[in-house]
Amino acid sequence: MKFSKITIILRGYSLQEVDSVAQVLLTSKHIKNIEVTLNSPKALEIIAALNTKYRDQLNIGAGTVLSLEDLQAAIKAGARFVLSPVTMSKEMIDYCLEHDVIAVPGAYSPSEIYQQHQLGAQIIKVFPANELSKTYAKKVIEPLGHINIMAVGGVNESNLLEHFAGGYSHIGSAGGIFNKSDILKQDIQAMSQSLAVFDNLLENLIDVNE
Numbered sequence: 001m002k003f004s005k006i007t008i009i010l011r012g013y014s015l016q017e018v019d020s021v022a023q024v025l026l027t028s029k030h031i032k033n034i035e036v037t038l039n040s041p042k043a044l045e046i047i048a049a050l051n052t053k054y055r056d057q058l059n060i061g062a063g064t065v066l067s068l069e070d071l072q073a074a075i076k077a078g079a080r081f082v083l084s085p086v087t088m089s090k091e092m093i094d095y096c097l098e099h100d101v102i103a104v105p106g107a108y109s110p111s112e113i114y115q116q117h118q119l120g121a122q123i124i125k126v127f128p129a130n131e132l133s134k135t136y137a138k139k140v141i142e143p144l145g146h147i148n149i150m151a152v153g154g155v156n157e158s159n160l161l162e163h164f165a166g167g168y169s170h171i172g173s174a175g176g177i178f179n180k181s182d183i184l185k186q187d188i189q190a191m192s193q194s195l196a197v198f199d200n201l202l203e204n205l206i207d208v209n210e
Helices: 015-025 043-054 068-077 090-098 110-118 136-144 160-165 180-184 188-202
Strands: 006-010 033-037 059-063 081-083 102-104 124-126 149-152 170-173
Touching: 006 015, 006 081, 015 033, 015 043, 015 180, 015 188, 033 043, 033 081, 043 059, 043 068, 059 068, 068 081, 068 090, 090 102, 110 124, 110 136, 136 149, 160 170, 160 188, 180 188
Parallel strands: 006 033, 006 170, 033 059, 059 081, 081 102, 124 149, 149 170
Antiparallel strands: none
């Protein structure tokens, strides 16, 4: 399963609520990534259950991965990608590479971004991206060369395309796509309508299918 341009970040939801999001994403043309944060109740159980059910249809990953122990537990549960709000050690990134798992460590400054890239991280997460300009990624990669940078924080339908135009290759969103109330109610119809807005926006991206 190809890694999508957009990752849905789910924090604090039950298995049933997360599963309802997964059902909606099955209909999406462009969004196939679900991240369950490890500081959610029963996070590893949820990751394992989703991986079993949607292994060939969705990319199931773990977020808020702060240590090697977190990482090992997430991968054992079936995570195919891992996100962190902070930088990862070389040992953590190497462990991801050895297990064919996409590493997305957090970074903020150009020095941190370049260091994580040099260690082998495939994508670097900038968080909170909404504290920076939407063109921050473009300014970073101009001197450093091409680096895949994910914006997390404050991305929604009104500024999605601006972030991509500003140099970000990927987006992570905890609340910019689906309404929390719709997830809690497991309202498939309402979430499908929200998803359609983003799928339509992504059709406008030249490189979305690359």
